[in-house]
Amino acid sequence: MCGFVCLWEIEDGGGTLLAAMLSRLGHRGPDATRIARLDDAPVAMGHCRLAIIGAEDGIQPIRADAEMLVANGEIYNHADLRAILGAENFNSSSDSEAILRLFRGGAQRWINRLDGMFAFVLATPERIVAARDPLGIKPLYMARRGKGLAFASELKAFDGFGFDDIGAVPPGTLFDSRAGLRTWYRIPAGAGAAEPGLDIDAVAGELRLALEEAVAKWMVADVEVGSFLSGGLDSSLVAAIAQKHRTGAGLGPLKTFAVGTAGAPDLLAARRVADHLGTEHHEFTFSAQDIADSLAHVVYHLESADLDLVRSAVPTLFAARLARRHVKAVLTGEGADELFAGYAYHHGYADDPRALADELTRSLGTMHNINLQRVDRMTMAQSLEARTPFLDRDLIAFAQSLPAQLKLRRTDPASAEATGPTTEKWLLRRACRDLLPEDLIWRRKAQFDEGSGTVEALRQALRLLTGSRDEVDPGRESKLYRDILRSRFAEPEMILAQAGQWNANRIAA
Structure with a gap:
């Protein structure tokens, strides 16, 4: 990098x-x-x-x-x-x-x-x-x-x-x-409904092979490669496969890295995953003061004042700082949500797999100046290389060929019937269900900034930075980020004009 x-x-x-x-x-x-x-x-x-x-x-x-x-x-x-x-x-x-x-x-x-x-x-x-x-x-x-x-x-x-x-x-x-x-490259269009008689077990098996090949490919390096581990599904699956790869190659345990506030759900879940896999696990617990001290650094390196992007960049920076003390490159789980319908808003597409497939394709095409920008800038700010095996070109092609109906499925995990609540990333969970304990495989997604405890700590940090006794509302928070950015750049409007927006051109459910 x-x-x-x-x-x-x-x-x-x-x-x-x-x-x-x-x-x-x-x-x-x-x-x-x-x-x-x-x-x-x-x-x-x-x-x-x-x-x-x-x-x-x-x-x-x-x-x-x-x-x-x-x-x-x-x-x-x-x-x-x-x-x-x-x-x-x-x-x-x-x-x-x-x-x-x-x-x-x-x-x-x-x-x-x-x-x-x-x-x-x-x-x-x-x-x-x-x-x-x-x-x-x-x-x-x-x-x-x-x-x-x-x-x-x-x-x-x-x-x-x-x-x-x-x-x-x-x-x-x-x-x-x-x-x-x-x-020279166009994202393959996603598939919508599943054809009758589709062998789901066979499809899940092929998906598993494609994912394992991607992780192995993206671990190639002349230096040791570690892995972010939030305790969520995506990073846990990457870590599980990477640990298997290192074991099979006769190498030592994978180094994994988790961050959060004291007692944060992600820290606890990551610890369980690390214990289950046998990784060499490292943690960093951050506070509201740590966020306040780092926020200007985040905005400057992120090159964006987008509220959601800044919020999610904070724990990414802390994870990168932690990992860089031990390795020069890490695997991350970015891309799984866009490929396999992992965001909360995707549940609104449960009855329209064609629209869901189109929305996933759209969101893949917008990652470069949203999530991928966050990961690149926060890791590179610490001289750390981040690798995203879910975005392997072959895996993208295979995942896009899979019916969106199997990615977000209206079914209970324990039932074969298409009834009950919708489960995001259903096919991915099914393909990898032997890698993690069952409750972790079917754990509901939490955004990185939520599961890590960043949301509440950030509220406190914003009060520290503004001197306010009351909670800082989103409008004032956004202005603070823009003010920080303007103070760090000679041409701030040029920087702000390049920023991506999470909801831009979203396909209607």
């Missing part, structure tokens, strides 16, 4: 502009920082590196003859690509070099062969190419200055430096200075 800046046809004052921009991203990559230029091309690139794969020789920018690359993320099929493209053509053990070698092969849809989470910029003397992974797990922003272009991993790199038309490169999109934007 890394951060980068690239300038194309922009005068950078002998390197001062690029260096100043890159200094804003140092938290994303404390292991190495490097700036390079390409001969006979109007390009300068800077990269700050968190070494995960190819730690010894994977420093960037990566150069090959007249081409140069900076990248952020992980290419999980880099070993297969290396074998296909010829190991003798590679100069390093870095997974990112596979991007450059694929590009040099000249295939029309070369980018489609990359499997992972990534954002990159690649330059030749004649053109510049930039692209982002299918769901936008890794961030990528583009801006203009005169006729020139600039790219960066976070908005703060542009702040106050006189750039125009600042915006995100959309997920699954490739920009080519010669041809403009093109969408």
Whole structure:
């Protein structure tokens, strides 16, 4: 995981502009920082590196003859690509070099062969190419200055430096200075009702295999990978499969990390899961004062003042701080709610599986500047890589082919009849019911900020920050977050304009 800046046809004052921009991203990559230029091309690139794969020789920018690359993320099929493209053509053990070698092969849809989470910029003397992974797990922003272009991993790199038309490169999109934007990946449409006679056990079995393959793939690294563990279904299933993977590989127990206020339900549930799985478990208990002390840091790194996003970012930051003391990379459960209907509002779609399928597809496409932005910014603020195996490309394709009717099912878990209350993520629970105790498999979802105790602690923190004896209402809370953001950025409206909204274009139930 890394951060980068690239300038194309922009005068950078002998390197001062690029260096100043890159200094804003140092938290994303404390292991190495490097700036390079390409001969006979109007390009300068800077990269700050968190070494995960190819730690010894994977420093960037990566150069090959007249081409140069900076990248952020992980290419999980880099070993297969290396074998296909010829190991003798590679100069390093870095997974990112596979991007450059694929590009040099000249295939029309070369980018489609990359499997992972990534954002990159690649330059030749004649053109510049930039692209982002299918769901936008890794961030990528583009801006203009005169006729020139600039790219960066976070908005703060542009702040106050006189750039125009600042915006995100959309997920699954490739920009080519010669041809403009093109969408190279589209989220598969979700299925609605289940066809008659569907073998649910067989489908659940295939889902289990797809999930196990995804977790194993997303654990590939040259460093130890731990796991967030909130005690909820998603992170618990990821941790359970990851623990099995480590055990099968003859490695020590998985390191798991949970945070919450004293006595929070998530802390207690995570402890039970960790005991059941036999992980090496670590906890951090935070207070209202801890939140008050960290809120400005959260808003600055989050690059958003959205009320819901800030609330959920607080415990994510504490979890990242805890994990970074022990590992450089963690698995998370992000994406399961969007794939398998895990949010409370999804229950309103119980009688309309077609609308539910469409809503899940829509929400997958909006993750990049909501939940994925939260996870990326809060973990990278602590120089920690977060990995989201539920958003594996193969798993997305399989999950989207599954009937939404089986994801949110109007049935009691103990009954085969389609009556009773609706159960979210029903098929996922059924597929993994042997991994956890039954009461944890069927435990109702709580939002991370609720289960961790953040909601009540945040109320107290807001009173501390505002000096109010009364509870701070949502309107005043939102204003506080916007005021914090405005105090930290020279161009706050540019930052605020990029923020995602939880309810934008939601499909009607």
